[in-house]
Amino acid sequence: MNPDERFLSEALLKWDENFQNGNDLSAEELCGLNTHLLLELKKRIDNLKKTEWMNSSSDPETMILNDEIFSSGFINQLVSNRYQLKSKIAEGGFAEVWLGFDIELHRNVAIKLPKPAQVGGLEAFVAEARRVARLKHPGIVPVHDIVKENNLIYIISEYVSGGSLRDVLVIRKPTRDEAIAWVCQISDALDYAHAQGIIHRDIKPANILLNANGNAMIADFGIALSANKKGAFAPSIGTLPYMSPEHLAGKPLDARSDVYSVGVLFYELLNGELPYPKSGLNTLRRNIFEGKIDFVHDSLILGKNLRKVLVKCLAKEPNNRFDSAGKFAAALKVANINPKPSNLPFSLMVIFAIIFGLLSLGLWFNKSGLPTKAEIITPEKSPSLEEALSLGRQNFSNKNFQESISSFTRVIELDPTCLEAFHRRSAALFNLGKYQDSIPDFNKAVELSPKNAELLRNRALPFMHLKQFEKAINDLTNAIEFEPATKILSEKLLSTVYYAKAYDLEMNEKYAEAIINSTRALSYDPTALNYQQRGILYFKSMEYEKAVADLTEAVKLAPKIAWHYEKRALVYEALGKKKEAQADNEKAEDIKTEKQKSNKD
Numbered sequence: 092m093n094p095d096e097r098f099l100s101e102a103l104l105k106w107d108e109n110f111q112n113g114n115d116l117s118a119e120e121l122c123g124l125n126t127h128l129l130l131e132l133k134k135r136i137d138n139l140k141k142t143e144w145m146n147s148s149s150d151p152e153t154m155i156l157n158d159e160i161f162s163s164g165f166i167n168q169l170v171s172n173r174y175q176l177k178s179k180i181a182e183g184g185f186a187e188v189w190l191g192f193d194i195e196l197h198r199n200v201a202i203k204l205p206k207p208a209q210v211g212g213l214e215a216f217v218a219e220a221r222r223v224a225r226l227k228h229p230g231i232v233p234v235h236d237i238v239k240e241n242n243l244i245y246i247i248s249e250y251v252s253g254g255s256l257r258d259v260l261v262i263r264k265p266t267r268d269e270a271i272a273w274v275c276q277i278s279d280a281l282d283y284a285h286a287q288g289i290i291h292r293d294i295k296p297a298n299i300l301l302n303a304n305g306n307a308m309i310a311d312f313g314i315a316l317s318a319n320k321k322g323a324f325a326p327s328i329g330t331l332p333y334m335s336p337e338h339l340a341g342k343p344l345d346a347r348s349d350v351y352s353v354g355v356l357f358y359e360l361l362n363g364e365l366p367y368p369k370s371g372l373n374t375l376r377r378n379i380f381e382g383k384i385d386f387v388h389d390s391l392i393l394g395k396n397l398r399k400v401l402v403k404c405l406a407k408e409p410n411n412r413f414d415s416a417g418k419f420a421a422a423l424k425v426a427n428i429n430p431k432p433s434n435l436p437f438s439l440m441v442i443f444a445i446i447f448g449l450l451s452l453g454l455w456f457n458k459s460g461l462p463t464k465a466e467i468i469t470p471e472k473s474p475s476l477e478e479a480l481s482l483g484r485q486n487f488s489n490k491n492f493q494e495s496i497s498s499f500t501r502v503i504e505l506d507p508t509c510l511e512a513f514h515r516r517s518a519a520l521f522n523l524g525k526y527q528d529s530i531p532d533f534n535k536a537v538e539l540s541p542k543n544a545e546l547l548r549n550r551a552l553p554f555m556h557l558k559q560f561e562k563a564i565n566d567l568t569n570a571i572e573f574e575p576a577t578k579i580l581s582e583k584l585l586s587t588v589y590y591a592k593a594y595d596l597e598m599n600e601k602y603a604e605a606i607i608n609s610t611r612a613l614s615y616d617p618t619a620l621n622y623q624q625r626g627i628l629y630f631k632s633m634e635y636e637k638a639v640a641d642l643t644e645a646v647k648l649a650p651k652i653a654w655h656y657e658k659r660a661l662v663y664e665a666l667g668k669k670k671e672a673q674a675d676n677e678k679a680e681d682i683k684t685e686k687q688k689s690n691k692d
Contacts (some may be wrong), residue, residue, distance in 0.1 A: 095125075095128060097342070099131065103380065104216070105121060106121055107465070111166050111385060114419065116163040118136055164493060166178065170191075171236075171245070174194075175191055176189045176191050177189065177191055177192055178190050180201075180573050181297075186204050188201055188204075189202040189249065191250075191622055193247075199250040199252075200249075201250045201251070202247055203245070203246040205309075212428040217237055217244060222289070223289060224236075225287075226283070226287060226289065226407065229280075229306070230279055230306070230307060230308055231283070231513030232251055232300060232308045232310045234246060234248050246313075251310070253300065253302055253305065255298070256296035256299040256301070257295075257297040259296075264360075268363050269360075271423060271424075272305050273299070273307040273360065274284065274307075274353060275423055276479055277307050277416075278350075278416040278417065279417065280307075280309050281416035282415055282416040282417035282420065284309075285349070289350040290344055290345065290348065292329055292338065292349070292352075292357060293329045294349055295352070296359065298310050319479050322567070331379075333355045333356065334352070336382060339379050345409070346414070346415055347412045347414060350412050350419055351409075353404065354405040358401060366384045367383065368385050381407070382405075382408075382458055384402075390479075397423070400422045404419055409520065413424060417633075418633075424664070425627070425630065443621065474498075476502055476504075476506055479498045480509075481496075483502060484515075486498060486643035487515055487518075487519060491493060492520075493519075494522065494631050495516075499512040510536055510539045510540055513532045513533075513535045517530075517532030517536060517550075518549065520532065522550060523674065526553040527559050530554075530557075533553065534550075538653065544570035544571075548581055551565075551584060551588065555591050559590065560588055563588045564588055567582075567584050567588065579592050582616065584614075586611075586615035586618075587619065589609070589611040589615070590608075590621060590624060592608045593609040593628070597627075603632065606625060606628045607626055607627040609624050610625060612625075619646075619649035619652065620645075621652065622648065623642060628642030630658070630665070635665050638659075642658050652679075657679045659675050660672040660675035
């Protein structure tokens with residue numbers, strides 16, 4: 092936040108605290124020497140005054156402004172000789188919503204009646220409402236008609252029978268999967284609307300309806316913004332707990348403001364409460380201004396990646412949020428289906444690499460022989476070089492790595508040029524997870540035998556664990572040069588290193604670089620796992636067709652792995668290919684069920 096913005100935020104908070112205590116400070120008093128900010132501060136103070144209805148003890152969702160009760164006598168009234176008003180089903184500060192019946196098409200409809208005092212320029216409002224009505228998306232409640240009659244406006248929409256998310260929250264806390272599915276549906280719909288130049292500005296549980304299939308649909312889309320564009324409403328139309336900091340401050344809004352509101356909604360669905368510490372309205376406004384988000388309660392619900400997505404969504408500064416609702420939805424889908432997208436396969440690959448490392452270390456046994464019974468000793472005094480070497484081999488063979496380290500240390504004391512001792516001690520340290528400590532011994536071993544491909548392959552493993560990927564790649568490249576006969580083994584390890592490097596870049600959201608390294612992993616070892624990794628990276632980069640191609644290769648190479656189908660289903664959903672996504676999800680479930688049955692048997 093730049094100094095001017097910081098000053099304006101602090102001045103507004105000071106004004107608000109004084110105003111609540113009956114002292115209406117002027118912009119001039121607050122500005123002091125910062126006269127260049129006077130006009131902007133006046134504008135923002137005016138905007139805050141227009142939100143004073145939020146400080147009422149009434150529920151903003153049900154509060155009625157001081158309009159005449161203009162809908163009295165409307166029951167059974169016929170609008171435009173077509174829509175019959177049946178019963179009022181909701182009322183807020185801006186409008187009433189009635190259940191209606193379309194006598195021409197014989198269907199229920201929802202009829203919204205904006206209150207006269209809330210609509211300024213009638214023609215401007217209708218023109219903008221018609222623009223909103225052109226939005227066609229399965230996640231947006233469609234507007235069928237807009238009627239002007241007797242100086243009133245009637246907005247005719249589809250009647251959505253499943254109630255709202257507000258109704259759900261009153262009854263129960265949704266499951267995590269429900270919350271994520273709904274928020275993804277909402278975000279996809281918002282992304283579409285934003286692309287048409289329309290911002291919602293009032294995302295909240297009451298404005299999210301559930302259809303007969305349980306899918307989320309956004310209602311009241313764009314009405315607040317539409318009216319404000321012609322000056323008909325206060326710029327602070329919205330609902331306080333779901334407002335972004337810039338919305339509350341009366342600044343110009345873009346898609347990122349809606350993203351913030353969806354983040355608040357998402358938090359509420361997951362935790363059953365808002366993301367701010369419990370407090371009065373004045374403190375709530377301060378918390379929104381200052382970006383004070385309470386993430387304490389989500390620790391058991393969110394994994395690391397989901398939490399990261401939510402924190403970004405609720406960033407105080409718009410520039411630190413997702414710049415589109417679509418990117419938020421994509422990040423959320425990936426984080427949910429695979430909280431650590433490549434963690435399990437990465438672990439498997441590391442184990443695979445370690446096995447190769449230990450097998451290659453086994454070449455020492457071929458050279459020196461396994462310890463015989465005669466060599467298995469328990470010395471009572473300091474062992475000789477041969478005794479220490481034999482005991483070290485014995486402990487290493489039995490995976491008593493700590494004891495073997497002591498023995499090989501004794502060998503090195505007696506013979507500082509013993510290649511086997513340095514190699515085995517470094518391997519023992521590696522197997523104890525002491526990767527950094529193993530490097531000096533590996534270095535000494537390589538110094539003693541610089542063109543030993545086996546040593547280079549084994550040193551690459553701790554380099555990989557320490558994320559010193561270029562050193563690992565250099566060792567393995569040299570191993571191929573020095574020992575072409577074991578090229579396949581070295582290339583498999585190279586593939587593992589590039590996979591690990593791509594994973595590390597993925598975790599830092601450097602997807603383009605990650606794709607380059609994942610491609611290199613594939614060039615050395617075209618496994619299903621490598622195709623799956625690159626497919627996920629293409630998905631995160633929103634290159635959906637490439638993602639499908641890679642995940643299809645993964646399916647071909649490993650048709651019994653449910654994961655591959657689940658990931659491809661995710662991409663199909665992003666492409667709007669619902670049937671293909673459903674088929675893949677069903678296939679994944681079949682594989683899981685079959686595996687469970689075989690495990691029981």
